[in-house]
Amino acid sequence: MSLELIRPGRRGLFCEAGDFHIDPWRPVPRAVITHAHADHARSGSDIYYAQHDSVPLLRKRLGPHSLIRGVDYGEPFRLGQTTVSLHPAGHILGSSQVRVEAGGEVWVASGDYKRDPDPTCADFEVVPCDTFITEATFALPIYRWRPVAAVAGDIHAWWQANAAADRPSVLFCYALGKAQRLMAELLAYTDRGIYLHGAMVPLVAAYRDAGIAMLPSLPVSAAGRGHRFSEDLILAPPSAAGSPWMRRFRGHSTGFASGWMRIRGNRRRRGYDRGFVVSDHVDWPDLLRTIRETGARRVLATHGRTDVLVRYLNEVEGVAAEPLETLYSGESDD
Amino acid sequence: MQRFVDLYQTLDETNATSAKVRAMADYFASAPAADAAWAVYFLTGGRLRRLAKPAELRQWVLDLTGMPDWLLEETYSSVGDLAETLSLLLDTVLAPPEQASEPLHVWVEQRLLPLRQQAEPDRKRQLIGWWTGLPTGGRFVLNKMLTGAFRVGVSRRLVVRALAQASEVEPARLAHRLMGHWQPDAAFFRHLLDPKDHGEDASRPYPFFLASPLAGEPGELGARSDWLAEWKWDGVRGQLLQRGGDCYLWSRGEDLMEGRFPEIEAAARALQDGTVLDGEILAWDDDRPLPFNVLQKRINRLRPSARMQQRAPVIFLAYDLLEQDGGDLRALPLTERRQRLAALLDHADGSIRLSRPLDDPDWDSLARRRDQALAMGTEGLMLKRLNSPYRVGRTRGDWWKWKIAPLTIDAVLLYAQPGHGRRSNLFTDYTFGIRDGDGLVPIAKAYSGLDNAEIEQLDRWIRSHTTERFGPVRAVEMQQVFELAFEGLAESGRHKSGLALRFPRIARWRHDLGPADADSLTSVRELLDSIRSGY
Numbered sequence: 001m002s003l004e005l006i007r008p009g010r011r012g013l014f015c016e017a018g019d020f021h022i023d024p025w026r027p028v029p030r031a032v033i034t035h036a037h038a039d040h041a042r043s044g045s046d047i048y049y050a051q052h053d054s055v056p057l058l059r060k061r062l063g064p065h066s067l068i069r070g071v072d073y074g075e076p077f078r079l080g081q082t083t084v085s086l087h088p089a090g091h092i093l094g095s096s097q098v099r100v101e102a103g104g105e106v107w108v109a110s111g112d113y114k115r116d117p118d119p120t121c122a123d124f125e126v127v128p129c130d131t132f133i134t135e136a137t138f139a140l141p142i143y144r145w146r147p148v149a150a151v152a153g154d155i156h157a158w159w160q161a162n163a164a165a166d167r168p169s170v171l172f173c174y175a176l177g178k179a180q181r182l183m184a185e186l187l188a189y190t191d192r193g194i195y196l197h198g199a200m201v202p203l204v205a206a207y208r209d210a211g212i213a214m215l216p217s218l219p220v221s222a223a224g225r226g227h228r229f230s231e232d233l234i235l236a237p238p239s240a241a242g243s244p245w246m247r248r249f250r251g252h253s254t255g256f257a258s259g260w261m262r263i264r265g266n267r268r269r270r271g272y273d274r275g276f277v278v279s280d281h282v283d284w285p286d287l288l289r290t291i292r293e294t295g296a297r298r299v300l301a302t303h304g305r306t307d308v309l310v311r312y313l314n315e316v317e318g319v320a321a322e323p324l325e326t327l328y329s330g331e332s333d334d
Numbered sequence: 335m336q337r338f339v340d341l342y343q344t345l346d347e348t349n350a351t352s353a354k355v356r357a358m359a360d361y362f363a364s365a366p367a368a369d370a371a372w373a374v375y376f377l378t379g380g381r382l383r384r385l386a387k388p389a390e391l392r393q394w395v396l397d398l399t400g401m402p403d404w405l406l407e408e409t410y411s412s413v414g415d416l417a418e419t420l421s422l423l424l425d426t427v428l429a430p431p432e433q434a435s436e437p438l439h440v441w442v443e444q445r446l447l448p449l450r451q452q453a454e455p456d457r458k459r460q461l462i463g464w465w466t467g468l469p470t471g472g473r474f475v476l477n478k479m480l481t482g483a484f485r486v487g488v489s490r491r492l493v494v495r496a497l498a499q500a501s502e503v504e505p506a507r508l509a510h511r512l513m514g515h516w517q518p519d520a521a522f523f524r525h526l527l528d529p530k531d532h533g534e535d536a537s538r539p540y541p542f543f544l545a546s547p548l549a550g551e552p553g554e555l556g557a558r559s560d561w562l563a564e565w566k567w568d569g570v571r572g573q574l575l576q577r578g579g580d581c582y583l584w585s586r587g588e589d590l591m592e593g594r595f596p597e598i599e600a601a602a603r604a605l606q607d608g609t610v611l612d613g614e615i616l617a618w619d620d621d622r623p624l625p626f627n628v629l630q631k632r633i634n635r636l637r638p639s640a641r642m643q644q645r646a647p648v649i650f651l652a653y654d655l656l657e658q659d660g661g662d663l664r665a666l667p668l669t670e671r672r673q674r675l676a677a678l679l680d681h682a683d684g685s686i687r688l689s690r691p692l693d694d695p696d697w698d699s700l701a702r703r704r705d706q707a708l709a710m711g712t713e714g715l716m717l718k719r720l721n722s723p724y725r726v727g728r729t730r731g732d733w734w735k736w737k738i739a740p741l742t743i744d745a746v747l748l749y750a751q752p753g754h755g756r757r758s759n760l761f762t763d764y765t766f767g768i769r770d771g772d773g774l775v776p777i778a779k780a781y782s783g784l785d786n787a788e789i790e791q792l793d794r795w796i797r798s799h800t801t802e803r804f805g806p807v808r809a810v811e812m813q814q815v816f817e818l819a820f821e822g823l824a825e826s827g828r829h830k831s832g833l834a835l836r837f838p839r840i841a842r843w844r845h846d847l848g849p850a851d852a853d854s855l856t857s858v859r860e861l862l863d864s865i866r867s868g869y
């Protein structure tokens with residue numbers, strides 16, 4: 001280990017050689033942002049570097065006056081004594097891995113990522129490196145995802161069955177990334193319009209502006225007073241569950257689209273009728289595959305079950321691994 | 335077994351009571367009787383014991399997957415349910431087929447039950463073969479049958495409703511036929527759904543009639559003379575059957591309390607055959623009850639010594655007569671049943687006695703009598719409408735419990751976390767829930783009320799029945815019922831139930847109750863309404 005290129009500091013992951021932070025949780029002079037989820041993109045820094053497609057999403061989160069420099073995937077730029085480039089992470093629109101090179105050493109910080117195809121963002125790119133900083137949100141062997149196209153079929157069938165029984169279908173999902181991915185995947189089954197909770201409307205608009213094809217949608221507030229939603233699919237963030245807002249959908253059935261739905265208890269504790277296993281994070285087999293493919297000699301794990309991943313890599317895979325303390329909360333609703 | 339797996343999944347995947355009932359009714363109406371009998375058995379909480387040890391199942395899955403033991407342990411602690419953990423892990427090595435073959439009763443009777451007589455290598459070989467041939471949902475159901483109870487959010491009441499929907503038999507009779515012990519086979523199921531009346535099994539108790547809490551003044555119940563008043567005894571509710579030359583003592587939790595109260599069983603033999611009494615098992619000394627914890631010494635004690643019987647003497651205090659000369663008396667008015675009961679027990683001073691009515695002539699004098707409840711070692715008064723039949727379950731209107739303050743409810747332990755300071759290594763902070771539909775919603779946190787021995791006992795139970803961990807908080811299997819005492823009740827957004835208790839504390843651990851006996855959101859809301867209306 002010649003050089004600690006990136007290490008956790010008080011304000012976030014810090015690259016001393018380049019004098020910048022990656023996804024800092026406090027204001028810093030220079031921030032490289034992997035993606036626009038709240039636990040990765042926080043306001044107050046002087047300048048942000050991010051992939052072009054995530055700039056409009058970041059503007060909504062960081063405020064209109066933030067200084068954000070859009071960068072293309074694979075386009076190297078200099079920060080201090082380092083060369084930095086962003087590479088697709090396959091997590092949400094504009095999500096990036098950060099490749100940092102200095103003194104012949106290459107580090108990659110993955111941010112959040114997945115390997116499954118996703119029509120709303122660029123496919124994950126394997127970036128060879130010496131040290132790989134990986135997420136570990138779903139690092140347990142029980143987490144493995146079915147093809148999302150098949151899950152979209154299940155969602156569509158659930159929606160149809162509810163509609164036949166005059167029941168509104170309220171599907172809870174993460175407002176940024178998951179909602180748009182489902183709206184894109186459902187195109188294979190229908191072109192019927194759906195309704196959106198207000199919190200999702202601007203995010204869906206941003207995806208449409210980026211040219212992503214999705215089901216047509218209307219805000220719930222745009223429906224007429226007498227509209228009963230009895231044949232409709234409504235997407236809403238999980239925070240809307242149990243709120244007075246739900247009263248509009250008489251006799252509704254609820255579903256939740258999330259990797260956590262792989263476990264019955266998670267669904268039952270929250271009281272959803274149906275759980276659909278869909279995640280924008282990497283599952284266990286792809287996590288191990290990705291680590292092998294990067295050729296990294298050393299792995300640092302953040303997010304979620306770092307303890308399990310670190311122990312497994314050291315004891316079973318024979319890869320040197322350590323946990324990295326960060327404040328990323330992980331998408332608890334993802 | 336595919337149909338049962340599908341039924342399980344449907345029940346698991348909906349929170350709507352009507353949809354659950356419909357799914358079960360469809361199944362009962364169409365499944366072969368031999369399968370439906372086992373489905374009723376499992377859905378009402380029946381389990382198959384001693385088929386394979388959980389440790390063996392784990393080891394076989396480790397052998398199959400080749401994963402390290404610690405990884406299975408981590409996974410298990412994250413999933414919280416062994417049957418589910420194992421079926422999810424099997425997915426990683428055995429590609430699941432689409433359908434399960436063989437009907438449910440063949441699985442249980444020809445495959446699972448014979449496991450008891452087989453050696454470990456045979457059981458392992460068979461299990462692996464069965465797992466391989468089952469879809470993921472089927473593996474889960476199989477693992478559930480091997481490891482314990484099916485908690486799928488349906489109460490016995492819902493199963494009864496579904497059976498009623500699938501047949502022409504009224505719920506009360508179905509509930510009765512499901513009481514006690516029965517053999518899950520085709521003959522039983524046909525008998526269960528048979529619209530014709532026929533003699534029921536001698537050991538079978540009647541479904542209990544349960545009182546509702548009266549929160550305000552009894553004046554609005556009408557004339558005092560229409561009501562029977564008696565003490566509300568603080569013991570274990572029970573039904574004593576003397577039939578076919580045998581005695582059966584059932585607790586309200588439907589446990590046959592055989593061999594625990596020999597003095598009561600001996601006294602029952604003196605009753606005429608074909609007699610069923612409803613009453614209270616109490617620790618008793620001379621003319622008054624002893625504190626509940628004296629009775630507690632006896633509840634789980636099989637074949638108590640003479641010394642124990644002397645130190646903690648118990649009696650059965652009867653307050654209703656449900657059967658006489660083999661005839662069902664439940665439709666008779668209470669006055670008539672009580673007259674017959676009094677004639678039967680009037681001079682009894684042994685281990686079966688009569689709960690005597692209180693003769694205070696008006697509500698005011700009765701209220702003064704109630705003030706002496708604590709001194710009498712009781713919880714307050716019972717008010718029973720004199721012209722009412724003996725009903726089933728918690729039907730409001732005819733039986734009221736007019737307890738002395740504090741108010742109480744029965745709630746189920748949901749979560750536990752360690753206490754502070756001296757108790758930081760023990761789980762002493764508890765969250766309790768009440769029934770809502772077929773689930774449970776949190777209503778109160780309570781920290782005190784148990785003695786040290788009970789705290790330690792509960793701590794051990796929590797550690798071995800944790801289903802999930804959230805930091806220091808553990809979710810536990812929803813089994814333990816506690817009586818919570820509190821001073822007031824109000825609407826609140828703090829708990830998901832939308833209600834909050836004022837100064838809740840644990841009054842006692844109700845070993846005799848199961849989660850289905852706990853209070854429901856409806857019953858607690860009714861309590862709130864009655865407090866508000868001042869009645």
Ligand SMILES: [Zn+2]
Nearest residue numbers: 035037112331
């Ligand atoms: Zn993310």
Ligand SMILES: [Zn+2]
Nearest residue numbers: 112328330331
């Ligand atoms: Zn994240």
